[in-house]
Amino acid sequence: xxxxxxxxxxxxxxxxxVAGASEDIESDIGSQSNPNSQVQLAAQVxxxxxxxxxxxxxxxxxxxxxxxxxxxVAYTLITAFQMPALLALVAGASVAALFNGVFAMSxxxxxxxxxxxxxxxxxxxxxxxxxxxxxxxxxxxxxxIATISYIMVYMLPTPHPFPMPIIALxxxxxxGAIGSSVGxxxxxxxxxxxxxxxxxxxxxxLSGQIVxxxxxxxxxxxxxxWFCTKFGGPATGMGFGLTVFLDNWRTAVFxxxxxxxxxxxxxxxFIIVMVIYNNYIEKSLRRKYGPYPEYxxxxxx
Amino acid sequence: MxxxxxxxxxxxxxxxxxxRMYGLVGSIVGIYLGSILNSALxxxxxxxxxxxxxxFAVVMGANSVRRICAYGIGTGVPSIGMLALGMGIIAVxxxxxxxxTMGFGLLGPIITLVYAGVFGYIIGVIANKVIKFNIPxxxxxNADLSMAGALAILGWSFAVSGTLGYADIVNxxxxxxxxxxxxxxxxLAILHPFNACLGPDEKQDRTLVNAIMVGGLAMVATGxxxxxxxxxAAGLLQLIIGFAxxxxxxxxxxxxxxxxxxxxxxxxxxxxxxx
Numbered sequence: 346x347x348x349x350x351x352x353x354x355x356x357x358x359x360x361x362x363v364a365g366a367s368e369d370i371e372s373d374i375g376s377q378s379n380p381n382s383q384v385q386l387a388a389q390v391x392x393x394x395x396x397x398x399x400x401x402x403x404x405x406x407x408x409x410x411x412x413x414x415x416x417x418v419a420y421t422l423i424t425a426f427q428m429p430a431l432l433a434l435v436a437g438a439s440v441a442a443l444f445n446g447v448f449a450m451s452x453x454x455x456x457x458x459x460x461x462x463x464x465x466x467x468x469x470x471x472x473x474x475x476x477x478x479x480x481x482x483x484x485x486x487x488x489x490i491a492t493i494s495y496i497m498v499y500m501l502p503t504p505h506p507f508p509m510p511i512i513a514l515x516x517x518x519x520x521g522a523i524g525s526s527v528g529x530x531x532x533x534x535x536x537x538x539x540x541x542x543x544x545x546x547x548x549x550x551l552s553g554q555i556v557x558x559x560x561x562x563x564x565x566x567x568x569x570x571w572f573c574t575k576f577g578g579p580a581t582g583m584g585f586g587l588t589v590f591l592d593n594w595r596t597a598v599f600x601x602x603x604x605x606x607x608x609x610x611x612x613x614x615f616i617i618v619m620v621i622y623n624n625y626i627e628k629s630l631r632r633k634y635g636p637y638p639e640y641x642x643x644x645x646x
Numbered sequence: 647m648x649x650x651x652x653x654x655x656x657x658x659x660x661x662x663x664x665x666r667m668y669g670l671v672g673s674i675v676g677i678y679l680g681s682i683l684n685s686a687l688x689x690x691x692x693x694x695x696x697x698x699x700x701x702f703a704v705v706m707g708a709n710s711v712r713r714i715c716a717y718g719i720g721t722g723v724p725s726i727g728m729l730a731l732g733m734g735i736i737a738v739x740x741x742x743x744x745x746x747t748m749g750f751g752l753l754g755p756i757i758t759l760v761y762a763g764v765f766g767y768i769i770g771v772i773a774n775k776v777i778k779f780n781i782p783x784x785x786x787x788n789a790d791l792s793m794a795g796a797l798a799i800l801g802w803s804f805a806v807s808g809t810l811g812y813a814d815i816v817n818x819x820x821x822x823x824x825x826x827x828x829x830x831x832x833x834l835a836i837l838h839p840f841n842a843c844l845g846p847d848e849k850q851d852r853t854l855v856n857a858i859m860v861g862g863l864a865m866v867a868t869g870x871x872x873x874x875x876x877x878x879a880a881g882l883l884q885l886i887i888g889f890a891x892x893x894x895x896x897x898x899x900x901x902x903x904x905x906x907x908x909x910x911x912x913x914x915x916x917x918x919x920x921x
Contacts, residue, residue: 385844393917400841402724402834410834413826418870420823425874440870447863447892448834451856451899452842458852458907459845467903470913508823514830563916 350502354597357493358590361520364489365585366578368408368520369528371482373536373573374475374566375399375449377407378525380533385456386553388465394557395468397475397566398456399449404529405521407448408486412517415441415487416494416510430495438488445483446476475566490516493589503601520585527584531577536569591615658850662709666790669706670759673699673797677755681810690808690876694884697868700801700832701861701891707794707836708857712850714787715840723844726791727837731829733769733788734795737762738803741796746812754810758796766792791836798832805868805884808876824871831864852902859899862892 401407418437422428494512595611676699683692741758770788807818839856865888873881
C-alpha cells in the first residue's frame with residue numbers, strides 16, 4: 346500500500362458519497378422506485394396531484410443506464426479520440442443526463458396519460474422546471490460513477506481487469522439499489538405521509554392518500570427535493586460512500602493477488618461488524634420509540 | 647385494484663401474432679442484410695441496418711411485456727425486461743459460438759433464434775408450473791421475450807462490431823465493455839414502454855411508439871460505440887439515423903399522449919376529482 350493508492354481510494358469514497366446523495370435526490374424529485382407506487386395510486390383513489398411521476402424502471406436499472414452511458418461516451422472519447430479524461434467524463438455525463446431527461450419526460454407523459462379516467466392532468470410547467478432539475482442530479486451521479494470506474498481501471502496500481510463501462514454498469518446498479526433501500530424510505534414514509542403520526546407505518550387504507558398540498562400552495566417535486574436533502578440524500582451518500590470506500594480499502598491495503606485471502610477475510614469482518622451494528626440500532630430504536638400505538642383513526646400531526 | 651390495470655389481458659389493436667412475425671422477420675432479415683452488404687462491399691457503413699433491425703425485435707418484446715404484465719405485474723415490469731436480456735445474451739453467445747465452431751458463421755442468428763425460443767419457453771413453463779404465476783400467456787410471452795432480447799442484443803452487437811463473427815463480437819463488444827450499454831439500453835427499450843405507460847388507460851399504439859423512440863435512443867448509444875470500433879463515418883451515420891428516429895417518434899409519442907390524456911395544460915391547480 347502506498348500513499349498514492351490510498352489517496353485514490355479516499356477520492357473514490359468521496360465521489361461515491363456525492364453520487365449516492367445526488368442519486369437519491371434525483372429519484373425523489375421524480376418520485377421513482379417504491380414511493381412511486383403511492384404517487385401512481387393517488388390519482389386512482391381520487392387524489393389527482395401535481396407531483397412528478399418518473400417511472401423509468403426500478404432505480405438500479407435506470408442508474409445503470411445513466412452510468413453506463415456516461416462510461417461508454419468517456420471510454421470512446423478517451424480511447425478513439427485521445428481526449429483528456431476529465432473532459433471526456435464531463436461529455437459522457439452530459440449525454441447521460443440528456444438520456445435521463447428523455448426517459449423522465451416520456452414516463453411523466455405516459456403514466457399520466459394512462460390515468461385519463463381519473464382525470465389526472467399533464468402539467469407542462471412541471472415538465473419544464475422539474476425535468477432539468479432531475480437531469481442535473483443525474484449528471485452529478487453519472488459523472489461521479491464514471492470517474493470512479495475510470496480510477497479503478499486506469500489509475501489504481503493494480504487496475505481492475507474489467508473494462509470501464511462494465512464497472513460503471515455494476516456501480517450504477519449498486520447506487521440504485523442503495524438509493525432505493527436507504528433514501529427512498531425518507532421520501533416515501535415521511536414525506537408522502539407527512540400528515541400521519543411519525544412511525545405509524547403505512548396502513549393499507551392509507552394507500553394513495555399522499556400529501557398533495559404544501560406549506561403554501563400545492564406540493565410539487567422540488568419541495569420534495571428540499572425535504573429529502575436534509576436526511577435521505579446524505580444517508581444514501583454515506584451508505585454508498587462506505588460501500589465503495591471499504592470495498593476498495595481492503596484491496597488497497599492487502600494486495601488482491603498475493604494476499605487475496607486477507608482481503609476476503611477483511612470483507613467478511615466488515616459484514617459481521619455491520620450486521621451487529623444494525624441489530625444494535627434497530628433494538629435501541631424500538632426501545633426508545635416503540636411499540637407504536639395501534640392505528641385508531643387519523644391523528645393530527 | 648392492480649396497478650397494472652386489472653387482470654384479463656391487454657386489449658390490443660395490433661394482433662400479437664402479426665407483431666411477432668414482423669418483429670422476427672424484420673430483425674433477422676435486417677441483420678443478414680447488414681451483414682451481407684458489409685462483407686460484399688468490404689465496408690462497415692451498413693452496420694446501422696443491424697441497429698434498425700434490433701428495433702423490430704424491441705417492438706415485439708415491448709408488446710410481449712405488455713401482454714404478460716397486463717395481468718397485474720406492476721413492479722415486475724423492470725424485472726421481466728432484465729430477464730429478457732439475460733435470456734437473450736446467453737442465446738447470442740451460444741448461437742454465435744456454435745455457428746463459428748461448425749464453420750458456418752452466417753448460421754449464427756438462426757441458431758440464436760431457435761435456442762432463444764426454446765429457452766424462453768422452458769423458463770415460461772418453470773414460471774407458470776413451478777413458481778405458479780398462473781398467467782395464461784406466460785410460456786408464449788417468455789419465448790417472445792427471449793427471442794426479442796436475443797435479436798436486440800445480436801442486432802446492436804452487430805451494429806457495434808460490423809460483423810457476425812464470434813471472435814469479432816467478443817473483441818469489439820465484450821472486451822471493450824460496450825456490451826454494458828447494449829444490455830442495459832436494450833433492456834430499457836423492452837421494459838420502459840409498458841412501464842412508462844402503465845395504468846388503466848394504457849394504449850397499445852402509444853406503448854409501441856415509445857418502444858421505437860427508446861430504440862432510437864439506444865441506437866444513438868451504439869453509434870457512439872461504433873465511433874471507436876468502426877471509425878467516424880460508420881459511427882456518425884448510425885448516430886444521426888438513431889437521433890432522427892428518436893426525434894420523429896418522440897414527437898409522435900407526444901401527439902399520442904395529447905390524444906389520450908384527460909388534459910394537457912400549461913399550468914393550473916388540481917383537477918376536479920372523478921370517482
